[in-house]
Amino acid sequence: MxxxxxxxxxxxxxxxxxxxxxxxxxxxxxxxxxxxxxxxxxxxxxxxxxxxxxxxxxxxxxxxxxxxxxxxxxxxxxxxxxxxFAMLFQSAALFDSLTVFDNVAFPLREKLRLPASEVNRRVDEKLEQVGLKGMGHKFPAELSGGMKKRAGLARALVMExxxxxxxxxxxxxxxxxxxxxxxxxxxxxxxxxxxxxxxxxxxxxxxxxxxxxxxxxxxxxxxxxxxxxxxxxxxxxxxxxxxxxxxxxxxxxxxxx
The missing domain is CATH 3.40.50.300 (P-loop containing nucleotide triphosphate hydrolases)
Structure with a gap:
């Protein structure tokens, strides 16, 4: 069917x-x-x-x-x-001035205004799921092309x-x-x-x-x-x-x- x-x-x-x-x-x-x-x-x-x-x-x-x-x-x-919806663009469209963690947290903070503890939980979970555990402190300029795509995917997923x-x-x-x-x-x-x-x-x-x-x-x-x-x-x-x-x-x- x-x-x-x-x-x-x-x-x-x-x-x-x-x-x-x-x-x-x-x-x-x-x-x-x-x-x-x-x-x-x-x-x-x-x-x-x-x-x-x-x-x-x-x-x-x-x-x-x-x-x-x-x-x-x-x-x-x-x-x-x-x-x-979420959308993942060719360039991943990360904010250069934000860390990976803050890039992924951005839609949660802007749209849902969740408590910090819940933001931290969701972001850490998504970073681990896309293979970026422990990389949240890095900035986009420090990432390889593949890692940028992973970070973009984490940000797309975090709003479920x-x-x-x-x-x-x-x-x-x-x-x-x-x-x-x-x-x-x-x-x-x-x-x-x-x-x-x-x-x-x-x-x-x-x-x-x-x-x-x-x-x-x-x-x-x-x-x-x-x-x-x-x-x-x-x-x-x-x-x-x-x-x-x-x-x-x-x-x-x-x-x-």
Whole structure:
């Protein structure tokens, strides 16, 4: 049985400047699963994520989050919906002037105003879960690229969100570290059960850690399927794109008689 969608985009259009980026996106994100969005650079993957969290509003179309069309909400109500989300950016977006501990504690202090003892407990717990135990005193400038990603993930997790959006979270990492960060994200997703939506260019790795894969092409969704089915697609555009990762030849030899 297919899981219920928690996010639905219906015929979403968006033009930025003179470029029509989204040309009628229709997509359903299954609740409690890992969905990865792939596609060429400039196809609008990050723009799509920003619509899901309400950072951008569609020119036309609907964006539903658990039965609420956020494209029609006023700011106060939209902020309430956003509390269910966290987002991990490419750069991890850490505050350079704050320690790792204070970076992770920041949303707890700003949004929940929890007692110091509870803040300390939550932050220490999340740092340990992402492999940064004992590193809270360090500043971002003292961290490696992989450690910055871990700190960003800890900050995303600390508010215990229902949905986390990942915008190319392994950008700038070597292949081995990228694999480690993907495995950590997947482990956290399985442990806590949040809905994950990831934009990634890591082909073919995405097929091993994603429950579902969607590909955006020419402003629409060219293909959306469970990972195991996606790799069997016969769509020539999709096959050509994922062949770059060595999944199969660009021009497979025909077996027709």
């Amino acid at each position: 297919e899981p219920e969608p928690i996010i639905r985009l219906n015929d979403v259009h968006k033009t930025l400047g003179q470029q029509q980026v989204l040309r009628g996106i229709t997509l359903a994100i299954p609740k409690g699963k890992m969905t990865t969005i792939i596609g060429r650079s400039g196809e609008g993957k990050s723009v799509l994520l920003k619509h899901m969290i309400g950072l951008l509003q569609p020119d036309r179309g609907e964006v539903w989050v658990d039965g609420v069309d956020i494209a029609r909400l006023h700011a106060q109500r939209l902020n309430e919906v956003r509390k269910r 969100p229902e949905i986390i959006l990942f915008d190319e979270p392994t950008t700038g990492l070597d292949p081995l570290m990228a694999k480690t960060i993907h495995e950590l994200i997947c482990d956290m997703q399985r442990t806590f059960g949040f809905t994950a939506v990831m934009v990634s260019h890591e082909i073919p790795e995405v097929f091993s850690f994603s429950d579902y894969v969607a590909m955006i092409h020419a402003g629409v969704i060219a293909e959306m399927a469970p990972s195991g089915e996606f790799v069997k697609t016969q769509d020539p555009v999709v096959r050509e794109f994922i062949s770059v990762g060595g999944l199969y030849p660009v021009h497979p030899v025909s077996t027709a008689g």
